[in-house]
Amino acid sequence: MMAATMAALSPVRPFFRFLILLSVLFGGDAEPLEEDAVLRLVELARAGDRAARQRLYRQHVQRVFRTVRGMLRSDAEAEDVTQDAMLTALTSLDRYSPRSGTRFAAWLTTIAVNTTRRRFRRKRPELTATGELPDVADPDSDLANDLDLARRRGALLQALAELEPREREVVSLRYGSDLNATEIAAQMGMEAANVRKILERARVRLGERIEAIAKNRGATA
Amino acid sequence: MTDTEIMNLWSALEPTTRRRARIEDRVFEWLDASETSIAAEWLALLKVEPLTAFAYATVGAVALILLTPIGWIAGFLLR
Numbered sequence: 001m002m003a004a005t006m007a008a009l010s011p012v013r014p015f016f017r018f019l020i021l022l023s024v025l026f027g028g029d030a031e032p033l034e035e036d037a038v039l040r041l042v043e044l045a046r047a048g049d050r051a052a053r054q055r056l057y058r059q060h061v062q063r064v065f066r067t068v069r070g071m072l073r074s075d076a077e078a079e080d081v082t083q084d085a086m087l088t089a090l091t092s093l094d095r096y097s098p099r100s101g102t103r104f105a106a107w108l109t110t111i112a113v114n115t116t117r118r119r120f121r122r123k124r125p126e127l128t129a130t131g132e133l134p135d136v137a138d139p140d141s142d143l144a145n146d147l148d149l150a151r152r153r154g155a156l157l158q159a160l161a162e163l164e165p166r167e168r169e170v171v172s173l174r175y176g177s178d179l180n181a182t183e184i185a186a187q188m189g190m191e192a193a194n195v196r197k198i199l200e201r202a203r204v205r206l207g208e209r210i211e212a213i214a215k216n217r218g219a220t221a
Numbered sequence: 222m223t224d225t226e227i228m229n230l231w232s233a234l235e236p237t238t239r240r241r242a243r244i245e246d247r248v249f250e251w252l253d254a255s256e257t258s259i260a261a262e263w264l265a266l267l268k269v270e271p272l273t274a275f276a277y278a279t280v281g282a283v284a285l286i287l288l289t290p291i292g293w294i295a296g297f298l299l300r
Contacts, residue, residue, distance in 0.1 A: 069236075157234075
């Protein structure tokens with residue numbers, strides 16, 4: 001199976017390696033790829049191409065962190081879950097089948113959500129997210145930007161902490177992983193119509209809370 | 222707030238550069254370690270710490286040689 005895959009890829013591999021190299025050199029790792037390009041990276045990574053595996057990782061790691069951060073109480077927990085989920089995904093690439101109609105990002109999100117749920121089972125979560133500041137300032141940003149980011153982050157985390165766990169999971173999948181209602185429904189074993197209702201309700205509540213928090217801070221400042 | 226506004230706001234949850242680097246280091250260190258054979262690990266240790274590698278190998282060999290008679294004597298005494 002592996003030999004057949006490698007044989008099928010052999011004429012195109014140098015070309016894609018060249019594309020990957022160009023992309024890394026010009027900062028293309030951060031640019032989101034089309035699904036076809038992601039699938040080619042998956043094939044290359046399965047065939048043992050380390051550069052492809054790294055590119056695949058860099059394409060998705062932030063999305064995974066954003067998603068699980070919305071569900072967990074701290075950055076440290078999100079870091080652990082992201083690490084575990086990325087490791088599980090990269091060592092189980094053979095299990096991913098695009099024929100089932102699942103996008104790679106959705107498959108990866110399933111792994112991340114399952115890892116998060118395992119963590120919830122082990123330890124009772126405390127819904128007291130208050131928007132801690134980033135542990136170390138980003139060397140590329142200035143103080144004003146850091147403060148603004150920390151404020152927005154704090155408001156979002158505080159608003160998220162007030163949602164029901166199921167609502168938090170749904171909005172994290174929507175806004176963290178950019179999944180649509182059908183993909184979220186498949187993930188959570190619910191009807192898509194039900195997901196849309198929860199999303200709409202949670203979006204309104206989130207918006208109201210974030211605006212109220214921003215007003216309060218403006219009044220106290 | 223609109224869907225797009227919340228989507229933009231969500232980007233504030235992204236990890237810091239340092240945190241991202243830390244996750245990447247751990248993931249790829251683990252992957253590299255899992256793909257390195259024990260023989261290659263021993264060779265690397267031999268290059269970096271020849272004396273330690275030799276000591277580990279000696280202790281391992283002695284333990285293997287002594288394990289069977291010690292187990293046999295212990296079993297005999299416990300009867």
